[in-house]
Amino acid sequence: MSPLRNFLVASCFMIATAGSAIGGPVMDEIRKDDRLVCLVNTNSPAFSVPDSEGVYRGFNTDFCRMAAAAILGDAGKADIRGIGFSDSMKTIVAKGAHMASRSITNTGTRDANPGMRFVVTTFFDGQGFMVPRSLGVTSAKELSGATVCAEEGSTTLLNIADWFSDRGIQYRVENIADKTARLQAFFSGKCDVLASDRTALNSDRLLADDPEAYVILPEVISNEPLTLLSQPDAELEKALYWSFQVMLNAEALKVSSGNVDNVVADLADQPKSVQRLFGQDSAAGEMASQIGLPAEWSYNIIKQVGNYGEVYDRSLGTEDYGLERAGTANALFSQGGLMYPLPIR
Ligand SMILES: N[C@@H](CCC(=O)N[C@@H](CS)C(=O)NCC(=O)O)C(=O)O
Structure with a gap:
């Protein structure tokens, strides 16, 4: 399993x-x-x-x-x-x-x-972003138009709003409270990006069938x-x-x-x-x-x-x-x- x-x-x-x-x-x-x-x-x-x-x-x-x-x-x-x-x-x-x-x-x-x-x-x-390696993205600045999955009620959503609006980058958010559903949405490609604390991303990556298929981008956008x-x-x-x-x-x-x-x-x-x-x-x-x-x-x-x-x-x-x-x-x-x-x- x-x-x-x-x-x-x-x-x-x-x-x-x-x-x-x-x-x-x-x-x-x-x-x-x-x-x-x-x-x-x-x-x-x-x-x-x-x-x-x-x-x-x-x-x-x-x-x-x-x-x-x-x-x-x-x-x-x-x-x-x-x-x-x-x-x-x-x-x-x-x-x-x-x-x-x-x-x-x-x-x-x-x-x-x-x-x-x-x-x-x-x-x-600090907060970061994880994307499928296949997207070929190397910086969060390249995420224009992306759909971002994040935790309901988290600081993550607030930080994303600040960071993207400060840079004039358009994005869409999928605000999913249930962790299982959120990870499924990300691993199945419904979201392009998973945003969370970098430790959480590191852990979530290990829950993928193939962790190597995902990368954490270099930006750290907040203090957590x-x-x-x-x-x-x-x-x-x-x-x-x-x-x-x-x-x-x-x-x-x-x-x-x-x-x-x-x-x-x-x-x-x-x-x-x-x-x-x-x-x-x-x-x-x-x-x-x-x-x-x-x-x-x-x-x-x-x-x-x-x-x-x-x-x-x-x-x-x-x-x-x-x-x-x-x-x-x-x-x-x-x-x-x-x-x-x-x-x-
Ligand atoms: N540290 C941030 C983010 C917290 C967060 O998003 N945690 C998620 C990602 S680890 C979580 O605990 N999800 C698992 C769950 O709901 O069981 C906060 O306090 O708002």
Whole structure:
């Protein structure tokens, strides 16, 4: 069965110290149910794909697992659910899930919605265009008169409108909410162009019968900071934000899932910054009691999920997917990127 057919079949402990915790009903619910509901894309190779047992795997799913490891002490307590793009935001606002990790761009107007909060950017992306190789097009500037397929309710549609009108290029848009239908329209030639985040295009290309028959054009026409979304809850937001900082700090300090046991076994001999990251009587421990997390939250994240670089390499840096990190915004700040580990102290 082709990947697209596969997709069609799959369809789209501590309690906070009394008086000192920030307090949050959503966190209370997560602890009470011992389960964290996290929304992802139903099928986006390398980002979220159900395995043979129906368990979602991939880059975006690892941030659901990060949250469950930090809050519940067990990455396996993330209840990861696939859902369509627009429905994911509606579900968060309707309190039907605790968070989403699914390539949603943080924009001002979305974040102004009081029913949801953008917490931390896990991937800096930009919008691009994919066309059949047979079209012989090498630049988006050659797309005059083209029919462009894009996601309903996405930033993609807004960016296309700006970009084409700024250049006086005529185009037609096929605004298709259902991902399966959209990909079918593109792969069957109903649309000349598929527009989306470049990572999404990279993933969608792998769902074609012959990925080599499609090319992603060089233009990157927007900033798409793909960001974790949660229900509004000060405690949950801090837990997610600082869990991500733990992953960045661990990478910068070269602590990974593979060596973290040795590192904590020998903590007193580690650099002070590593002691602060894992020591229960240091910054990490103080944060745990203030936010309301298990004392070993930072260890659990790194042991069970990994540092940011591991998470990136596991899903995106593979030979099959091959998304280069060096030289991009997703590199650590110390290597010229925007991934800037905030001090844990
Ligand atoms: N990042 C942009 C684009 C998001 C987007 O178009 N996502 C699509 C392409 S990956 C999607 O998630 N479709 C799959 C679905 O609806 O399940 C946004 O936040 O508006």
